[in-house]
Amino acid sequence: MSAISEFGVILLSAVLVNNYVLTKFLGICPFLGVSGKTETAIGMSFAVMFVMTLASTASWLVQEYILIPLDLLYLQTIFFILIIATLVQFIEMMIHKVSPVLYQGLGIYLPLITTNCAVLGVALLNVQQENTFMTSALYGFGAAVGFALVLILFSGLRERMEGAPIPDAFKGSAVSLITAGMMSLAFLGFSGLVKV
Amino acid sequence: MEQLLYATLSLGAFALIAGIVLAIASKVFHIEGDPLSDKIDALLPQTQCGQCGFPGCRPYANAIASGEVDVNHCVPGGERTMLSIADLMGVEPKALEEEESVPVVAFVREDECIGCTLCIKACPVDAIIGAPKQYHTVIADHCTGCVLCLEPCPVDCIDMIQKPELLEHWSWPLPDTQRAQLGAERRESHHD
C-alpha cells in the first residue's frame, strides 16, 4: 500500500470507523458538556484538535527518545499527562486572549481537556500501536477531527432540540444520551469500511 | 539507584521546560482590562438604580464578569437582560430576584414641590431640572424609572406613573396558540 493511501486509511479509520466518541466512548464529558451551542462546539473542536495533534506527536517523541532509552516506561502516564496539561494551559491562555466570549462559553470544560480521556487515550494507543512519528501525528489529528465532527453534528442536533416539547423525564442529558446513542448506532454503518 | 536518578532528572527537566514555555505564553497572551465586563455593561439597561446592590450598572457588570454575583439581580432589565447575560456568560439562567414591573417614570406634583433640589441631586441621569426654591420637573424622556428620587423628597411629591403606551411602539404579542403557550411555559421553567 502506498504511503498516501495508508495515511488516508489511518485518517478515515480515526475519523469515522473508530470514532473516539461514538465507537470507543472516550471524551464523553466534553461531548455532552460543550455541545449546547454550535459556536462553542466549534471552538472546543479547534482546541481539542490543537491539543490532540500536538499531544500525540509530543508523546511519541517522549516515548521514543526519553522513556524507551532510559527504560522509564512506568512513567509514561505522568509524562503524557504533563504534556497534555502544558498544552491545555497554553491554549487556555491563548483563547482567553483571542476570544473572551469563547473562553466564557467553554468555561470549566477548557481546563478539563486535560482530563479528556480521548486525548490521553490517543497518546497511549499511539505508542501501543507502535506508530511512526508521521502516523501518530496523523492518528492524533484524525481522532481529533472525528471528535470535532461528532461534537459539531451533535451540537447542531441539540440546538434543534432546544425548543422541542421533550417529555419532562427525558429533558436534558437523557435525550442527549439517546441521541448520542442513535448517532453511535448510525456510525456502526461505517464498521468494516477500512481494515486496519 | 541510577534508574531513580534518571527518572527524577528527566521528569524534572521536562517539567522545567514545560514551565518555561507556559511562562513565556502567559507573557505573550497577557490581557489588559476586562473586555467581558464591557460586553455585560452593554446589555444592562443603565437605569443606575442600584437595585442589584451595586452603585450602578458598571459596577454590577464588573461583579458579574469576575463571577462574584449571579446574573439575576438586575430588576429593571427583566428576564430578557438576565437571559442574554446568562447566554453571554454560558451559565444557566436563574429566576429573577423580584418580579418584573411595568415601565414607569417619575412625575413631580409641582404644586406640592418645595424646590429643595434633593431629588435633582439623587437623580443618576440628571433627568430632573429645576433650581432651588422653584418647581422641579422630570424630563420623562430621560427618566429611567429608578425611583432613587422618591426617598430624598421631604414632602413626598414624586409619583411613579406608568409610561404612556405609544401607537408607534405597539407590537404584536405572541400568537395565542398551542405552541406559543408551550414557549411561555418553557420560559417560566427558568424560574424554578
Place this chain on the structure above:
Amino acid sequence: MIKSLLNKLGFASAPFAGGITPDMCKWTENAAIEDCPLPPLFIVPIKQHIGQACSPLVQVGDLVLRGQKIAKSEGYLSVPIHAPTSGKVIKIEEHAIPHPSGMGLTSIFIEPDGKDERDTSLAGLDNWQTLDPAELRERVRLCGIAGLGGAAFPTFIKLLKDKRNPIETIILNGIECEPFLTNDHRLMVENSAEIVHGLQIIMHMVDAKKAIIAIEDNKLDAINAMQQALSSIGNDTISVASLPTRYPQGSEKQLIESLTGKQVPIGKLPMHAGVLCQNIATVKAINDAIMLGYAITDRIITVSGDAVPKPTNMRVRLGTPMRFIYAQRGLENFDGIQILHGGPMMGERMRHPDIPVVKSSTGLLAITDARIKPAHQVEDPCIRCGHCSEVCPISLVPNLLADHCRNDQLEKAADYDLFDCIECGACSYVCPSHIPLVHYFRYGKGQTAQVRREQSFAEVSRLRSEGRDARLQREKDEKAAKRRKVRDTLRSESVLNPDNDAKAKTSPTTKDKE
C-alpha cells in the same frame, strides 16, 4: 399541460421566487363603481400615511369645505389631511383607527352640512408640461397624496427628480394580486384616460423614458381598456404588460423583478434600480390634483366578502365609518363576522366596525367566522415540509425563522433575515400545520424594535450617568482645590492675624450647604 406539470415538479422558471395562486374570489370585478353617500359624521384621523402625524389646523366649531386642509404635515415624511366634505368640526379627540392594535389616534370629527361645497383655492395646472417638476411635486404633496395601494407612503417623496438616480422606467402597478380586491381593476376599466394622463404627468416629473402598465392576465377588460386609452393618444413610450396571475406580484420589489429581472438591493429603494413604482389609484389622484386642483378626499374601496349581501366597489369619502359603508351594502349585524381592512392576505382584522376608512383602505371585507377559521386554527407542530420557503418571494426559510422569533432568539432571527420579510403571508397560507408564521415574524420584529429602543435609551442613560459622574467629580475637585486655596491663604493670614481663624473655618461649610 407540460408547463403545469413542470410547475408541480418544481422545475418552473419563475419571474420572481416563490409565490402562490390562491382562489382569487374577484366577485366584484364587473361591479361598476358606486358613490357612497355622505355619512352623518366623519372621523378624520390626523395620520393616514407612513411617517409623522399631522397637527390639526382647525378648532371645534370651525366650518370647513371639502378639500380644505384641516391638518398640516409635520416633518418631511408627511402629507397634509383634508376635509372630506363641507361641514362643521364638532370635536377633536382620540378615536380608533384602522390599526391591528385597536389603539386610537387624535381625529377630527366633522358633521357634514349636506352642501358638499368644494374648496377651490387650488386651481388646475393645465400647463403642467411647461411647469417645473418641483412645482408639480409640491402640488402632489399639498393635495395629501399618499400611496393608495395600501402602504400610504407619501407619494411626493418618490417623485423626486434625482440626477444621481435617474428614473428609467415607471411601472404602473395594476397587479392587484390580493384576492377579493377589484378597486384598481374597476378604476382601470372606468377611468383609463385619466390614469394614462396621470402617468404622463409623472413621466414628465421624473423625466422617465418609458413606462409599463403591469396588469395580471385575470383582468382582460382592464388590459383592453388601458390599451385603448393608449392607442387613442398614440403614445409609444407607454406599454401594457400582461403578467401571469400570481401572489404577491403586486408587491413593489416582486413586480420589479417580474418585469425587469432586476432585484432591488437590500437597503436600497426602487429608484436605485432606475425604477419608480406607482399604484393605479395614486396616479389617478395625481391627475386630479394637477388637472383639477383636487386634494384627496375620497378613494375607491372594494366592499366584499361572503358576509356582505351586496358586494361592490364604492367611491368612499375618507373618514367614513366602516359601519356606515357596510350598511350601504346590506350588512348591519356583525355577530359571527370578522371585518378585514384590506385584502385577506395582508389586510388587518378590525375589532369593531366603528372605525373610519383612510387613505390606505383598499378594501373592506366581511368574512364569516366559518370561512376565516381554517386560517386561524390552533397550530400543529412544524413538520418542516419546506413549502413555506418554496413560496417565499424573498427566499427566506420561514419555519426556522419563526422558531427563532418564537424563542426570542432575536439576533438569530435577524441573521435569518427577519427584516427582509415583507409579510405577504404566502408562508402562512400554505403551511399544512397552520402555523401563523407572519404573526411570529411580526412578534419578532416588534420585540427587536423594542430591544433596540431599550438599548438606545440605555446608551443615552449611560452617557447621562457618566456625564453626571464626571460633573460631580469635577465639582468635587474644584471644591477641594478651592478649599485648599482658602486654607493656604488662611494659614498664611492666621500667622499674621489669629483672630480670623474661627471665621475662616466656617466659610467653606456654608458654601457646601448651598
Place this chain on the structure above:
Amino acid sequence: MLIHLSSPHIHSGDSIRATMFAVILALIPAGIISVYLFGWLAVFLILLCMFGCMLTEFIALKWMGRSTAPVMDGSAALTGLLLALTLPASIPWWMALLGSVFAIGLGKQVYGGLGYNPFNPALSARIILLVSFPLQMTTWLIPMHLGMSAIDLYDFASAWQLFTLGASSLPHALDAITMASPLGHVKTEWSQGIGVSEALRAYDYSYLDAFIGRETGSLGETSALALLIGGIYLLARHTITWHIPFSFIATVAVLAAIASMIDPNHYTPPLFHMLAGGLILCAFFMATDPVSSPVTPVGQIVFGIGCGVITWCIRTWGGYPEGAMFAVVLMNCAVPLIDHYCRPTVYGKRGSES
C-alpha cells in the same frame, strides 16, 4: 375568536393529515408487490407494525398526559408502514413489534413527538433491529413467484405458523425457504474472490425482474417500479420535491459508473446499484421524510449527495451489504447544520453584492 389575528386570513387547506395519507397512498403499490412476493406474511407484518406504532404513540401520549389526537394524524401509521416495508419477511413477529415500539418511543416521542425527531423514526428502529439481531435481519425468504420455496405463503395457515412461531417451528431446513439478496450475494462472492459478472450470472440476476420487483429483499424495497409510481405521485402532488431523490440516486449511479468503469470485475454497475436493496425506497420515502431532512432546496441536494456517497461507500467497502438506511440516518445528524449553512440567497442580496 382570538384577539390578535394576524394576516393572512385565508388558507390553502393543506394539512398534516392529508400529507401523511398521501404518502401512505403512494406506498400502496409497493405493499401490493410485497404481498405478491411474500403472501400473507407481508399482510401480517404491515398490519402489525402499523398497529404497533399507533398503539405505542397512544400509550406514550397518554402516559405524558398529552392530547392523543395525533395518533390519528396518520404519521404513526406511516412510520409503521415504512418500518414494515424495510423488514425482511421472515422476521419474528415480536421483533417487528419491538421495532415499532422503538420507532415511535425512541425515535419520535422522546423528542417531543411529530416534527421534532432528528432521525427518521422507521430507519432508527430498522438500525436498532439490524444491530441487535443481525442474523434475523439479513435472512431473506425465497419469494413465492420463484416457486422454489418449501412453504406456501399464499396459504393463510402456514403463513400464520411462520409468523407466530418462527422459522424453527417449520419442518423444513432454513435453507429450503431462504436465499441471499443480490447485494449480499455479490459481497460474499467477492470476499471469496469471485468477480461481479460471474456472481450475478450464478445468481441468475435479471435487471427486468429487479425493476419489477421479482426478487428477494425487504418487504417493500424490491420493486423499483412500484416505488417509482408512488414517488412520482408524491412529486406530482407536491408532497416531496425532486431534489433529494434525484441527487441521492444520481450520486450513487455516478459513483458506481465511475468505479465500474475502472474495475468492472470488482465494482457492480450503476443500474444494479439503483435497483438493488433499499435505495429507491430510501431515496423517495425515507430521505424525503420532511421532519428529518433539510428544508432548503440547496440543503436537500447536499443532503441527497451525502446520502448517495455514504450509501455507495458502505455497500462497496463496508461491513454491511446495504448502506442506504445508515446513510440516511447519518445524514439526518447533519441536517441542522445543513439547514443553517445552505440557506437560499435572500431577495436583494444578489444585487447588493455586485
